[in-house]
């Protein structure tokens with residue numbers, strides 16, 4: 001999705017903007033640009049394509065200390081030079097960079113004089129033209145314009161007549177202020193700021209901030225001043241680095257033994273054989289009152305939620321369902337007082353998840369968040385939550401974020417279970433299982449050579465199936481998701497029992513079938529599904545937890561290849577089996593020469609509907 005970086009201070013601005021844009025690349029984009037004020041003139045340089053196509057057009061030494069930059073992910077209009085941001089008004093006084101969508105763009109255009117010439121097909125350009133019609137300070141002008149907008153915006157504006165001032169505004173699309181020493185930054189994402197500062201202020205919807213090298217002032221839409229406090233984020237520049245690896249995704253897969261340790265840190269209560277989750281804002285008695293749980297998320301977060309639903313139902317015997325956040329919010333859901341709602345999001349900015357959260361809270365429901373990005377919008381709007389502590393996830397495809405979601409659900413399931421009928425003995429054995437998780441992931445990572453071999457063998461397939469039963473099904477969904485998003489191989493996940501109700505018609509000798517075999521009571525049944533596939537001549541690749549001799553022999557007999565992960569216990573099996581599929585997708589994508597970290601058409605954080 002689109003990204004914004006803005007700077008005012010004593011340093012030469014162009015290198016700061018270009019570096020900021022590089023840090024935002026991971027979000028996905030198709031064009032980029034910058035605007036700076038130099039020798040009392042506004043200069044705007046932009047280009048379709050990747051950043052190197054912009055860089056060749058820019059003179060790095062332009063004398064300027066104030067400017068804005070933008071990476072665009074096309075919504076209104078194709079990815080062209082003209083449609084790239086920033087946009088200027090006809091007199092080249094203002095430059096604007098906008099994230100979001102203006103729904104009433106036609107009405108706003110009609111309110112302008114007939115002779116205003118638009119140079120792009122974007123909805124955003126109208127903002128620059130509307131600014132020319134306003135009086136007062138730059139902040140006044142921005143306030144007057146955004147008050148007319150129906151839609152969403154994260155906005156940064158510079159004005160050639162106020163050469164050291166930047167005004168930013170937010171409604172539905174994140175904006176962060178970064179506080180430096182005699183300099184101020186603004187960005188849509190911490191990744192663009194971390195090199196310079198970890199002192200940040202998150203703008204809330206309906207807020208406008210005026211930035212100068214001396215500091216910032218945040219105002220509301222009625223022009224009253226909002227006293228915002230800066231927070232210190234625990235992020236480090238090194239987290240946004242590939243760490244010597246060829247791709248962020250690979251680094252993030254390999255980081256998982258450490259990231260799960262961070263997720264678990266301080267949360268295992270061995271004395272009472274339970275989990276300690278300080279941020280829930282719950283009393284013990286509230287836990288007993290929960291009658292149902294609804295988990296909401298998108299994409300991999302939804303699949304993690306589906307796996308989490310199994311964990312909670314198993315350990316706490318509370319009915320749980322997981323649902324796509326966008327579907328939930330649009331079906332006018334019935335919100336119940338004794339239902340606990342959980343929203344799951346790595347970025348904490350996914351629009352549909354945020355909208356579902358707001359729908360529940362508006363109707364009086366209590367919402368917990370499982371979120372990675374500290375201070376993100378979802379994290380700030382929930383009633384309580386569990387931070388994932390997985391560190392920044394840069395690659396578009398989620399790996400360590402997804403894994404930490406599963407770990408958070410394990411902790412919550414343990415806590416809810418222990419508040420009900422789960423025995424202390426079972427609680428202790430779960431704690432031991434979680435304590436061994438990091439080491440067990442390390443063991444799965446040693447299987448990489450054989451997984452790579454399988455990836456290379458099947459990477460030319462045009463289609464693949466992933467099947468599993470109950471606990472194994474969400475793992476199959478996430479396995480198929482990883483493969484399709486980064487390798488572009490068409491992949492479908494089905495409950496194993498559903499194959500014969502339709503999809504079996506597509507199973508041929510050319511469709512590899514990945515079978516998820518957690519060591520649970522349905523193992524024998526899933527092995528029977530392998531027989532069904534085998535009978536159609538399709539290659540079966542088994543990913544299994546069992547080490548039982550008899551079962552292993554059967555599995556080996558039926559499968560072309562078997563990846564055997566440690567038999568670690570019911571709760572952590574989804575994590576270990578999931579890591580296999582992450583490596584499979586990674587090596588398939590590398591083998592096919594795909595853009596692993598920025599797959600086509602996808603964005604890291606989907607901040608639009």
Ligand code: AGP
Nearest residue numbers: 299300301345346347350397398
């Ligand atoms: C994961 O690999 C995907 N890129 C995507 O499905 C993602 O999980 C989804 O967009 C939700 O993102 P979130 O966790 O930041 O809310």
